[in-house]
Amino acid sequence: xxxxxxxxxxxxxxxxxxxxxxxxxxxxxxxxxxxxxxxxxxxxxxxxxxxxxxxxxxxxxxxxxxxxxxxxxxxxxxxxxxxxxxxxxxxxxxxxxxxxxxxxxxxxxxxxxxxxxxxxxxxxxxxxxxxxxxxxxxxxxxxxxxxxxxxxxxxxxxxxxxxxxxxxxxxxxxxxxxxxxxxxxxxxxxxxxxxxxxxxxxxxxxxxxxxxxxxxxxxxxxxxxxxxxxxxxxxxxxxxxx
Amino acid sequence: xxxxxxxxxxxxxxxxxxxxxxxxxxxxxxxxxxxxxxxxxxxxxxxxxxxxxxxxxxxxxxxxxxxxxxxxxxxxxxxxxxxxxxxxxxxxx
Numbered sequence: 001x002x003x004x005x006x007x008x009x010x011x012x013x014x015x016x017x018x019x020x021x022x023x024x025x026x027x028x029x030x031x032x033x034x035x036x037x038x039x040x041x042x043x044x045x046x047x048x049x050x051x052x053x054x055x056x057x058x059x060x061x062x063x064x065x066x067x068x069x070x071x072x073x074x075x076x077x078x079x080x081x082x083x084x085x086x087x088x089x090x091x092x093x094x095x096x097x098x099x100x101x102x103x104x105x106x107x108x109x110x111x112x113x114x115x116x117x118x119x120x121x122x123x124x125x126x127x128x129x130x131x132x133x134x135x136x137x138x139x140x141x142x143x144x145x146x147x148x149x150x151x152x153x154x155x156x157x158x159x160x161x162x163x164x165x166x167x168x169x170x171x172x173x174x175x176x177x178x179x180x181x182x183x184x185x186x187x188x189x190x191x192x193x194x195x196x197x198x199x200x201x202x203x204x205x206x207x208x209x210x211x212x213x214x215x216x217x218x219x220x221x222x223x224x225x226x227x228x229x230x231x232x233x234x235x236x237x238x239x240x241x242x
Numbered sequence: 243x244x245x246x247x248x249x250x251x252x253x254x255x256x257x258x259x260x261x262x263x264x265x266x267x268x269x270x271x272x273x274x275x276x277x278x279x280x281x282x283x284x285x286x287x288x289x290x291x292x293x294x295x296x297x298x299x300x301x302x303x304x305x306x307x308x309x310x311x312x313x314x315x316x317x318x319x320x321x322x323x324x325x326x327x328x329x330x331x332x333x334x335x
Contacts, residue, residue: 145302180295185298
């Protein structure tokens with residue numbers, strides 16, 4: 001295993017890093033794969049080393065709407081952190097990568113053995129509560145172009161490079177709108193030279209332009225996440241790729 | 243398993259429709275399209291999309307009344323158009 005990429009583990013004491021590396025299983029995160037199902041058994045957490053995972057909820061028993069986004073700044077499987085038996089959401093892989101999967105007993109043991117690690121995990125949990133509540137408020141008040149810009153920024157913050165592999169269909173169920181709404185909103189963002197959208201790829205052209213087109217929820221989310229999550233500083237990124 | 247195979251086979255044999263958005267000034271191309279049983283289902287998707295998009299367009303200062311969908315088949319042939327005004331058809335008072 002090369003150097004740890006996960007921000008929570010990097011900020012953790014050496015002995016916790018050693019325990020996680022000894023007890024966790026390194027797994028690949030294939031695009032579109034599912035880490036866990038809503039109401040499935042909460043047996044693991046996944047410390048994300050690269051790639052991106054969405055927490056999605058069922059609506060009307062079948063359709064999904066995204067409620068949280070996790071990358072290498074965090075972990076997937078908050079229900080396990082909180083000691084629940086069942087997962088509150090499903091976990092779907094948005095961008096491929098790798099993760100360290102740790103069993104719930106090993107996690108709880110690590111949390112009780114280190115006050116510092118417990119605080120790191122608690123603060124991350126708090127940051128996810130903030131992200132989830134802000135997503136709910138944002139979905140209720142802001143239009144699709146602002147929400148799409150915010151969602152793309154949150155995604156670009158969690159991957160290396162300036163490209164995301166998303167179909168419009170996938171974006172439509174992430175944002176809980178019909179596909180035609182996504183296509184039209186992407187066209188607006190593209191017209192403002194913030195992104196370049198092709199059939200299955202969205203490239204960032206001008207981060208500041210995309211921030212202007214987003215609602216203030218993005219800036220709020222970044223400031224709050226940076227204050228809480230160690231080593232997570234997307235506001236330092238200032239890409240302009242024409 | 244058989245049921246799933248039947249579902250996949252039925253889906254594979256269904257036509258794909260492309261819902262291009264005409265905003266009165268330009269046509270925003272739908273490059274992905276969606277698989278539908280027939281043109282009537284594609285038309286229904288267009289009307290449902292128009293209903294969804296009315297509020298967002300108005301909130302962002304755009305007038306949806308001049309918008310329409312141009313529904314093309316996989317061969318690129320125009321099958322029909324749906325004005326966003328048709329979102330009002332069939333509404334209860």
